[in-house]
Amino acid sequence: MDKSLEIDWRMRVFDSLSFPTLILRPNRIIVSVNQKMLEKLQVSKSDVVGKTCRDVFHTYFNDPDLPCTHDTCPLDKTLRDGVGNSILRQIRLDDGSSYWEDRVFSPILDDTGRAIYVIESIRDVTRTKTLEKIFHDIREFMDRVVQSSASGILAADRSGKILLMNQAAEELFGYPFTATQNMTVADIYPEGVAKEVMKKLRDEAYGGKGKLPVTRVNILTARGEKIPVEMTGAIIYEDDREAATMGIYNDLRERLAVGKKLEEAQTQLIQSEKMASLGRLAAGVAHEINNPLTGILMYGSLIQEKLAPDHPLLPSLGFILEDAERCRDIVKNLLAYSRQSSTTRNSFSLNTLVEESLRLIRDQKLFMTVTISRNLSSDWMLVYADQNKLSQVVINLIINAIDAMNRQGVLTLTTYRNDETGMACLEVSDTGCGIPKENLSRVFDPFFTTKEMGKGTGLGLSTAYGIAKDNAGDISIKQTGPNGTTFLLEIPLDHESMEMMSESIG
Ligand SMILES: Nc1ncnc2c1ncn2[C@@H]1O[C@H](COP(=O)(O)OP(=O)(O)OP(=O)(O)O)[C@@H](O)[C@H]1O
Ligand SMILES: [Mg+2]
Incomplete structure (x- = not known):
């Protein structure tokens, strides 16, 4: 060429x-x-x-x-x-x-x-450098968005190795990202949960393939604590291949606690509204029955006095008067429940009340097979209340406990001072059958009983409720389950008398 x-x-x-x-x-x-x-x-x-x-x-x-x-x-x-x-x-x-x-x-x-x-x-290469800078700025911005999110964000590769953890996730899980080197996503959940989450992520029917809609799960913290969270998640695909997964977590503890408190407050409100309206009803019925009952008893007694001792109708009249007296007792209890009966208050020790009540029923056969455990506080606990009526409350709690144990088991009577609330407390615990959940809101209702006909009127706890409230105290179920029940009776401490007595002793 x-x-x-x-x-x-x-x-x-x-x-x-x-x-x-x-x-x-x-x-x-x-x-x-x-x-x-x-x-x-x-x-x-x-x-x-x-x-x-x-x-x-x-x-x-x-x-x-x-x-x-x-x-x-x-x-x-x-x-x-x-x-x-x-x-x-x-x-x-x-x-x-x-x-x-x-x-x-x-x-x-x-x-x-x-x-x-x-x-x-x-x-x-200005264009390439500009794109590089835009890309770098976007990355930095995304990093800042992820880091400043209040939700915990965590990403992992296909093998489950943790690739990213923002600050909120570090706080939620209780360890820094640097500590996750030898960890996989299986370690951040209680056993089996990671698999379940992955299954849902891949399930088309569950929020679409590769997406996890808001779901409640438990996570596992560094201290081994299980925390309820609300999470969403996604699979990150690269050319249809699963490349990574990510999850966003929100701690539910506070929300659940608030929800529970609200529910409890609502239940309490419903319960106290119910007690108030039942109280009004009971008071109305008791007053209406009281007058004719007084008449029956008065005229019945008059006739009884006038009849000759061998009069053939005398036994029948006796039955009438006996039943009328039972009705009068019921009316008395109803009045106590609706806080309409008169009270006589004096200052006495809660421990004395417990001993006195036990003494009143000590001789009854029903105690034979029950072990009584006294756990009485040595603290000074003076209360200013109606001792007779409170004794009635304690006796009913004890009899209920013995009935629940079918007369076999341990009855524990515990007293203590709660200086935070200013209350003298008595706990009556049994090792009995417990109260089923569906009955919990009804046991203080008048005439609610699970005892057989003629054995219980169902007025014991409702009367106890009325008496406790009338004495500025309270009665509640502290705990119940298949291993037994604990009722808690609270009566305000009589600080004034306690101070006066300690001064006179001092
Ligand atoms: N310690 C307890 N363990 C299990 N259930 C109990 C206990 N105390 C009360 N209950 C339940 O609450 C119901 C109501 O008790 P309450 O004392 O008001 O009435 P009662 O004992 O049935 O009858 P009464 O007291 O009028 O003789 C009982 O029938 C029983 O079902
Ligand atoms: Mg009872």
């Missing part, structure tokens, strides 16, 4: 390169320059060819920071190493704008491997 034609062809290629390019000798003299470079520098070939790169670029850039020392010169480096290298530079223009250049130096080697020429081409 004609040699001149060959050179012409190479020059054409060189000229048509889309990057500004020039060819340098090892002594930095520019031997050739392509059209793109001339356009970029806005000079003619004769301004460049035969000059050194320093002359040209110093004039062109007027840039004192050009890497032109022996150590920094990329041309020298290419000559030294015999391989290409590049430098990335941000060029600032007079108008304040800037752009990025990547200057690539490639050696042309002779047969011995020595660089005899170096090709320098300039690529404008």
Whole structure:
């Protein structure tokens, strides 16, 4: 082939390169320059060819920071190493704008491997650098969003290895992200839960494939504590392949506690409203029955006195009076429940009340097979209340406990002071059958009984409730279950009398 034609062809290629390019000798003299470079520098070939790169670029850039020392010169480096290298530079223009250049130096080697020429081409990488910066800024912003989220965020790779944990997740789980090196997502849930979560994530019917709608689960903290959380999750796909998973967690403890308190308050409100309306009803019935009953008893007694001792109707009259007296007892209890009966108060010790009540029923056969355990506090517990009525309350609690144990078991009577509430407390515990959940809200209702006909009227606890309230106290079920029940009776401590007595003793 004609040699001149060959050179012409190479020059054409060189000229048509889309990057500004020039060819340098090892002594930095520019031997050739392509059209793109001339356009970029806005000079003619004769301004460049035969000059050194320093002359040209110093004039062109007027840039004192050009890497032109022996150590920094990329041309020298290419000559030294015999391989290409590049430098990335941000060029600032007079108008304040800037752009990025990547200057690539490639050696042309002779047969011995020595660089005899170096090709320098300039690529404008401003677009790539701008995208890189946008990408970097977005990443940084996303990181900040994730880190500042109040919800715990956690991501893991396909094998379950934890890749990311934000600050809220570190607080929720109780360990820093750095401590998760040897952990997988299986370790952050109680046994079996991680599998269940993954199953739901993959289930199309459950929020769509790869998505977990808001779900309640338990997580496991560093201290081994199970915490209820509300979580959502997602599988992150790469070309249809599962690449990672992520979960967002919100602690439910506070919300559940508030919900429970609200529920309890609602139940209590309903219960006290019910007790109040039942009290009004009981008071109404008791008053209405009281008057005719007084008449029956009075006229019955009069007739009884007038009849001869052998009168054939005398036994029948006796039955009438007996039943009328039972009715009067019921009315008395109803009045006590509705807090309509009169009270006689005095100051006495709670322990004395317990001993006195026990003494009153001590001889009854029903005690024979029950073990009584007294756990009476040595603290001074004076209360100012109606002792007779409170004794009635204690006796009913004891009889109820013995009935619940079917007369076999341990009856424990515990007293103590609760200085926080200012109450003297008595707990009556049994090892009996417990109260079923469905009866819990009804045991204080008048006439609620589970005892067989004729055995209980169902007025014991309702009367106890009325008496406790009438004495500014309270009665409640502290605990109940298949192993027994504990009733708690609280009566205000009589601080005044206690102070007076301690002064007189002192
Ligand atoms: N300690 C207890 N263990 C289990 N259930 C109990 C206990 N105390 C009370 N109950 C339940 O509460 C119901 C109501 O008790 P309450 O004392 O008001 O009436 P009663 O004992 O049935 O009848 P009364 O006291 O009028 O003779 C009882 O029938 C029983 O079902
Ligand atoms: Mg009873």
